Amino acid sequence: MTTLEEAAFAGDETAFADLAGRHRRELHVHCYRMLASFDDAEDAVQETLLRAWRGRGSFDGRTYFRAWLYRIATNVCLDVARRTTSSGEVAWLQPYPDRMLDEIAPPTDQPDTVAVDRETIELAFLIALQALPARQRAALIARDVLGWSAADTAVLLETSVAAANSALQRARVTMQQRLPARRADWTAQPTAEEREVLDRFIDAHQRCDAAAAIAIAAEELRVSMPPNPARFDGLAAVLPLFERAFGPERDGDWRLVPTWANRLPAAASYLRRPGDTVFRAFKLDVLRIGDGKIVEIVTFGYSRFPAFGLPARLTA
Structure with missing residues (x-):
């Protein structure tokens, strides 16, 4: 652990808030993808940070802190999703300001990476995501958005690698059916x-x-x-x-x-x-x-x- 991490997990609330706060914006986008609501994502991040602070004793020091936060955030979103029903349209859908996306997605010399960022925050993608069962949604975001391995995704979902891969494959089939046919034409930057x-x-x-x-x-x-x-x-x-x-x-x-x-x-x-x-x-x-x-x-x-x-x- 770094000195800041040591202080945070020793019970220094200010140090913990500083450490976790560095990931707040990306956690917000992650929760937004899971829930399609800006406001619900904000509530989910607040709950994530609260659970992280209260459960800091469960952090083993070997897992990356960022991954540990993502696991907590995903579980928070799964809890929210279980309480939410969908009737085809996403009634709670809210837009996400680009000015906030820019805070975590600075210009890069890897255009493919930027293109994926747009593809996975576009409204059509979010609406398609909400048609997935919550665990399939989480599996697809972990693998195809965050780029996590099958093993890490299984840990995230607290399941086996085989079950995580099965959820991913079912999710990909549904997304392919629901996304616009010209999805491949989406560009990284405004045209x-x-x-x-x-x-x-x-x-x-x-x-x-x-x-x-x-x-x-x-x-x-x-x-x-x-x-x-x-x-x-x-x-x-x-x-x-x-x-x-x-x-x-x-x-x-x-x-x-x-x-x-x-x-x-x-x-x-x-x-x-x-x-x-x-x-x-x-x-x-x-x-x-x-x-x-x-x-x-x-x-x-x-x-x-x-x-x-x-x-x-x-x-x-």
């Missing part, structure tokens, strides 16, 4: 195409131009609004939403701020209602783009704005 479409999306909103919004929408466009179970599949089904947002009966005027969530382009929308003098936080749209068109919009409420460092209002 010029994504930036251009995001700019056009913002411009269409601010000019209340329904035709411009339709021009960048794919025929297979899908819109969902978690936790609302409503879903709109196909451009024809979405058209009434555009008319409602941009037409003469709209609630007011729009101002949008570009941002990024889950390595995807996003826009924070502010609405100025008639008679008001400021634009107030309204919604966050996360876009999935393919072939220069928007193929999916996942809309979240403005309660997510603080995590993105976004203000509650904009002046006119």
Whole structure:
């Protein structure tokens, strides 16, 4: 053990908090992948650190401290997952700000590594993960996201290597069935195409131009609004939403701020209602783009704005 570890496990609470705090952000992302909820992940990390402190006597000094924390965090998430039911859609899905991902994923000269980071934080991947039984989910994250060995994964799940491998194989089959067909086209960094479409999306909103919004929408466009179970599949089904947002009966005027969530382009929308003098936080749209068109919009409420460092209002 290092001197800091020795102090931490000797009962120095400040030293332990310092040691564990170094892994807080990556543990948060791990719990987020397991649970698909930013808030639930925060609660899970808090519980992880509490359990780690209380159970520090079980740390044998031979296991890597980071791996030990991941094991505790995974068990916390498994406990949460057992209390959660799913009906196909992930009602508790929340976006993850790229600015926080950047804190643990600095630029690297290994582009494949960065690409995997985006692939495994993208909303489609997270939604597919939630369709897996919790232990299969944990096995796949350990092996295919964290790059752990079969033996380490078995220890993580407190099972045999054969059982861990079986869970992994079943998980991979399910993920292959549920992930977008063009998953291989996901890139490590935002593309010029994504930036251009995001700019056009913002411009269409601010000019209340329904035709411009339709021009960048794919025929297979899908819109969902978690936790609302409503879903709109196909451009024809979405058209009434555009008319409602941009037409003469709209609630007011729009101002949008570009941002990024889950390595995807996003826009924070502010609405100025008639008679008001400021634009107030309204919604966050996360876009999935393919072939220069928007193929999916996942809309979240403005309660997510603080995590993105976004203000509650904009002046006119």
